[in-house]
Amino acid sequence: MCGIFGVYGQPNAAAITHLGLYSLQHRGQESAGIVSVDGNHIARGSRKMGLVSEGLSAQEMESMPGVLAIGHTRYSTAGSSTLDNAQPVLARFKGGHVALAHNGNITNATEIRDDLEEAGSIFASTMDSEVVVHRLARSRSTEPEQMLAEALDGVEGAYCLVVIIGETLLAARDPHGFRPLVIGTLGDGYVVASETCALDIVGATLMREVMPGEIVAMDSRGLRSSQVFPQSKPLARCVFEHVYFARPDSYVFSGSVDRARRALGRQLAREQPAPTADLVFAVPDSSNAAALGYAEESRLPLELALIRNHYIGRTFIQPTQSGRDAKVKVKYNAVKEVLVGKSVVMVDDSIVRGTTTRGLVSLIRAAGAREVHMRVSSPPITGPCYYGIDTPNREELIAHTHTLEGIAKQIGVDSLGYLSLQGMLHAVPGGPQGFCHACFSGDYPTAAPLVDLMRAGKDC
Ligand code: AMP
Helix, strand or coil: CEEEEEEECCCCHHHHHHHHHHCCHHHCCCEEEEEEECCCCCEEEEEEECCHHHHCCHHHHHCCCCCEEEEEEECCCHHHCCHHHCCCEEEEECCEEEEEEEECCECCHHHHHHHHHHCCCCCCCCCCCHHHHHHHHHCCCCCHHHHHHHHHCCCCECCEEEEEECCEEEEEECCCCCCCCEEEEECCEEEEECCCHHHHHHCCEEEEECCCCEEEEEECCEEEEEECCCCCCCCCEEHHHHHHHCCCCCEECCEEHHHHHHHHHHHHHHHCCCCCCCEEEECCCCCHHHHHHHHHHHCCCEECCEEECCCCCCCCCCCCCCCCCHHHHHHEEECHHHHCCCEEEEEECCCCCCHHHHHHHHHHHHCCCCEEEEEECCCCCCCCCCCCCCCCCHHHCHHHHCCHHHHHHHHCCCEEEECCHHHHHHHCCCCCCCEECHHHHCCCCCCCCCCCCCHHHCCC
């Protein structure tokens, strides 16, 4: 998954982008990058591996002047975590410079790339996003939004893009609207971001969402919108943004993530009560709001039973102690005072492989809990995501390989209850229609990718 950000019409656009990326760090921690364009039409780029705070400095931003900038935070699978695959992509072609940052996964990237390579294109990365850059360079149009519309014609799957062509900032969202993208105003300028929390940090005011199938252009001529792709495709907003991915202080798809998660928790309590339980606690941080909702609805006290260490760097070397719980112990610890002798409800937003969950349950038991009842504020994940969430292959998903009883046994709980698909879709703002729930239901809105998303170079 990734976070994208763009600024037009503010001095020090790179510094504003730098700040915005801090608020999109949760969307990707592998690499971060910024491209800016100055008053002399010179484009400068900086891309670094690691966190925004590790790779990009405020000092460096001072050497990237200009009123136009875009930025990116990236998460990828281990194999493709290289600087070559960091974004924004910056390329020069006959018409000048083009820079692009992408959130989502293009499902027919392999076919498009094969065609381009057949025609002589040379690629610098394994990213699906690079096919759009090549297509941009081939466009014969002179209007930036027209060039982007041409480049995106026939591109399938999920994309939210911020693009710089010349002195124009462009924002585009695929016709299904898989991923969130918003526009805000900042003084006389504009800001584009994956989530509204990134508008908040730079002091921008939310204007609206970029609509599915829309391209928005921002430059010295002002803001122009074109609906280049008629909304013939069914709306397929990713429900997992509300369940897990987005920050609770954001509005995604025009709905509050905090309200969505609380509603998911309340619905979970109605569908999956735990009559013998003494208390509820969350697996921090992504399930805090859902646990609040569960506690509210079930009238059980909400306790802080798990403490998460926020200072574990990504480069932290795993301790030599063996055992499957070692990794979990580094990140979490249990509060014995809260747990001793208690029957507890542990609320989490999802179970993917089941490995973290199993480790957490054993921590909770070791701290003295009498009974552990696991409640999950989304349905079982049974299939991979082709649209940008980093879920593993089907075979690694515990809900694909195990029954409900099998999962409960595997993770070591006394009872296990998931939220139903309909319960989830009715709980999220703007539901139940218009959401992609393929990872839960197997109902994929597009054809599956040819090669499983060019696995080696899986983008975000
Ligand atoms: P596991 O027990 O290994 O299935 O991990 C479950 C935990 O992973 C839950 O706490 C989720 O909040 C979290 N989670 C869900 N989806 C993802 C994802 N795409 N990337 C990283 N963590 C995730």
